[in-house]
Each structure stands twice: as structure tokens, then as C-alpha cells.
Amino acid sequence: MPARIPSLAVTAYSATSALGHGVSAHVDALRSGRGSLRANDFSSAPLECCIGRVEGIEDAPLPQSLAHWECRNNRLAWLGLNQDELFEAVSAAIERHGADRVALVLGTSTASIGASEEAYRRLEDGHFPQDLRRPGIHTPHSLTAFIAKATGIDGPALTISTACSSSAKVFASAERMMRLGLVDAALVGGVDTLCDSVLFGFNALELVSPEPCRPFDARRRGISIGEAAAFALLERADIAPHSPRLIGYGESSDAYHMSTPHPQGRGARAALDDALARAGLREDQIDYINLHGTATLKNDEVEAAVVGERFSPRVRASSTKGFTGHTLGAAGGLEAVFGLIAIEHGFVPGNLGCTQPESVCERQLALRSEEREVRVALSNSFGFGGNNACLAFARADFA
């Protein structure tokens, strides 16, 4: 088992998803049970499903000085960076520690592949159209390169792309860099946008629900795909004694199948065990678990069994993907923010879309939002390739 880690302060954080721009829009929607999924009006060819589409991306071009990075994913990243005074907090951290003492670790599954897709739809004599001949937006590092340029962060800049666990794992990489003294702060997070690759890709795998997704419902029919940008600024705890803390994480591999979880949740359990060990906590000290809960038959079956076996009903659990859709490479970061919201705003988000819960975790699931004290929150993220991560956050006075 890994050793306990020193906790880190989350000195700023923000989220932008189909629920709205910034933290307060998310608090309102999660608390009141107002979802955001709608009929698919995005894909370049018709596809019957529901999506979580962020409002306003089309009307929010990048500033002229960053126009070279224009694409939907970087627009969403910029929109997300400019909520909740996050940009100002990053600038202050650069001022405090030095630009080369701040790391940038971001997760994305598809980055700006949407721009490459568009170029192929608009080929001119077999070549990319002039406006899309920009190598920087046709690389999986596009997001991180853009954010480094936009913020002025000069420290390590790493893109983690492990499908749907990407932006959970960024917290682990950043913590290690800080623990070894390579940097004093890290901007972490994830951004993924709607694109044909994921809509038609998950459709090909027969994992897309024709109706809004219903995580953990016995009648669930698959995922609804969403998009999001989520960021968190990590600094040492003495900088911000009252800020919520990152207290642990676990990472593991299923070693089972590329697109199906291990039937007994081997990797999910290993990630949970490691997160608890690094946090120095037992299961009964957890107040809330934001579940991966994609609403596929297999994921929810496996995850429900782990929750039902390992946690007492005192521990409240929910998937928030019924609110936002599955935001893929951004899900880890978005749902980390939901854990922080639960801690700071004192409520457990409900498991929107579920009315007939899987019996094995029925007693732990919060079907509707519950006002209660949350001192410690976990967040699960599982990705293709059997790539798992579990994050642990706590209120400052509990860490």
C-alpha cells in the first residue's frame, strides 16, 4: 500500500459544462436537480441521442492574440479558464512562485480532433483548407500548448490522455511533481468537446442511449455524451489553510479488456484502496462518492457492486452524468470539482435520471440532492484500456 501523502490546497477551481459557466451555475443546477441533456443537434450527420452541449461556445472566439489556437476545444478551455476568477488566481500563483515553478497538467481524450475532422470534411484537392492548416490544433497536446500560452505557465506542461480517466490522473501527476519539489503550484484539469469521433465511435460500440442517460437505473440504456472544461489550482497547504484539500489518489489498470471493465472491478477496487491509503482514511470516513456511473450496463453493474460491498449506507454516492452527460476526458476534472462543491456547499448531488436503482447499491445512492455536511469526498474515473483513477478531497479542517 502507498504511504500517506501531505495534502495540497485547492486554491481555485472552476467548471463549465452544459449545466452552465462557472461554479455557481453548477451549484444551482446540482442542488435543484435541473439537468442539461438535450436532443443531439451537434453531429455532422444525424444521430439520434442526447448530448450535454455547452451554451455560448459558438459566440466566444479566442482573443486575437491567441487566434492561432482557434478550435472548439480551445474555445471551451478559454471559456472555462475565465470563470470564477480562475485566470486571476493562476496569474497570482505565477507571480507568487515564478512562471517556471508552476506546472500545467491537463487531461483530454480527443483534444481538438474536431478540427481535424472538419478539415477532412472540407478538403481542397486533397489538402486541408487554408484556415485549418495549423499544426498546433491537430495534435493531442493542442489543449495544453494553448493553455500554457494563454496563462504564461512556463513549468512542466504535460497532456495526459488515458480516455475517461485523463483529467483525474492529472491530480496525481501534479502532486508527485510538487512533492519532489519540481514546482510549487500546478494548474490541473481537463477539457473535451463534442466531436464526431466520440459520438459515432460510442455509437459504433452500441453504448449510446437514445434517451437521456440514467446511471444506475435498472433500465439504463447507455451513455449520453457531453463536453466540459474543469480546472483546479493546486498549491501547498500553508499558502491557503482554509482551502479544500486534495488528500489522496489511486491509479490502477484492470489488465482485462480494452473497452469492458473487469467483471469484479479489480482495477476500481485497487484505485480505491490506493486513494484511501494515500489519504490515510477508512471507508467509513467517506461522506460522498461521485461515481463514474456512465449508465452503460457493464460499468454501472461493476461499480455498483464495489460501492455496495465496500461502503455502508451512511456513505452517500451518486453519478452526476445524468446532469452533464459523460464528458469523457474532462469527466475526472469536472467531477473532482463536484466533489469540491459538495464539500464547500454542504450537499450531495442527486443521481439524476435514476428512478429504479440497482439493488446492490440502492442504499448508498442519493437519488435526489441531500443537504448534509460533506467533509471527505471521493471521485471515481474509469477509462478505456482499463485505466482507473480515484481521487480524494477533504475540507481543510479534516485533512
Added chain:
Amino acid sequence: MSELHVRIEGIGAWLRGASDWNTLRAILRGAHGLREDAPLKPAAAALPPAERRRAPEAVLLAAEVAGQACRHANREPSSIPCVFASTHGELSITDYMCVTLASAPCELSPTKFHNSVHNAPAGYWTIATDCEHASNAVTGWHASFGAGLLEAATLALAENTPVLFAAYDTVSSGPLAEMTRTTQPFGAALVLSPNGSATPLITLRLRAGTVSELAALPSALSTLANDNPLNAHALALLAALAQDSPARLTVPAASGLLLDMEVLF
């Protein structure tokens, strides 16, 4: 800035004309040129035969060099975490996806889709070797080798465990090749250890800056090195490791950040 000290326990490499580290090492030492009888596809013996037949190039390359490095280090692949770095991932699948989505999106292959994820090699590797440890898939664009090496060394030291690090890039195809041109497949892998007695010992230091002059390579390798920054940076380190004598080199770890390496035997 803190220093990181890691020991190299094992090395793997694959390119057209040198299908293992010993062959590449001899080329780097000037003993001979590329082998004309070398295989055109990585053997990837770590994968089960069925996977080997249908796996994409990125998976074969990564599994080949990862397997070599673990054997050289005498480490069970299932016993250590892994970090896979690639500038672009599997470019032939990206091209396939974009072509299909532009013409017949509903005919997209489900297998190609799940093989399109950047962590496909990490997934196949952990499945084939029954590795339950953390696996990662990263990119840093033109600094992918340095950024990935830094991530792997950080993991080794922070968690006090040997770590498998593999870096690879595949051949570009289709219209995308004008944006991300690579003409040759290449992969290299290291098993890094935070302690023990293996040599060489590498000291890593970060430094602000953009200029990293790399030492000249034997002419047989210059095309490969010029093909892609990941190749150039990996070959620069492998060239130092091939000489069995102290060396210093610098590769980018990010845009504006350099990774200085001091190699001691």
C-alpha cells in the same frame, strides 16, 4: 530546482534496420550501419498471437520496446507501473477515423474507435502482461520525449518504484500528414529505478530555456532523427547510453523548459 536521480535498469529500441537495443547500440558506436535484413514490423512478443496479428502499429512498437526493456532489466512487466509517451498516437487510425467520419460516419469500426485512444498501447500492454499497476499515456507535442521521461522519473522517485517508460511514434498517413509528418516508425523504452546499483545513473535537472543542441548521430540514423523531435531526443539519450562513458545532454521538457541530463557509469 530539484534534481532527480534515476538508474537505467533496461533499454529497448526498435526502428527499421535495428530491431533491438544491441543492434542500435552497435550502430550508435559506429560498428556498422542499419541492418538490411532487419524485420519491417516489430515482433511484439509480449502480446498474445491473436492481438499481435490485428494490433495497430503503435501497439506493436510500444509492446516491442517495452518488452525488450523489461527483459533487459530482468523485471516482470506485471510488477511495475508504466508511462507511454507519443507525440501523435496512432496516426493511421486518426486518418481512418477522419476519412470515415467525413464520408460514412455510421460505418465507423468499433474496434478502430477503441484503438484510437492515446492509451491503446498502455491498455494492450497491461492486459497482455497482467499489470494492475498505474499505466499512463502522455504527450508533450514536440517535447513528448522529455515530458514523458520527466513524468516517468517523477513517478519512480515519488512512489519509490521502478517504472517502465516507452516512447514511440508511428507513420503519418493521408491529408493529416501535411500537419504531422513522420515517415518512419520508431520506439525506445527504459526501465528507470530510483535505487539499486544498476548503471548508468542519470541526474535530471529542469531549466528555463529553449535551445537544446543535440550531438551529431551516425549518418545511418540522421534521417530518422530529423523525422520527428521525439526520435531526435530519444536517440540523443540512447547515443549517450551506448558509449559507456560520462555524458551530458539536454532535451526540451516543454516549450520554454529544458531537461538537462548527466549520465554517469
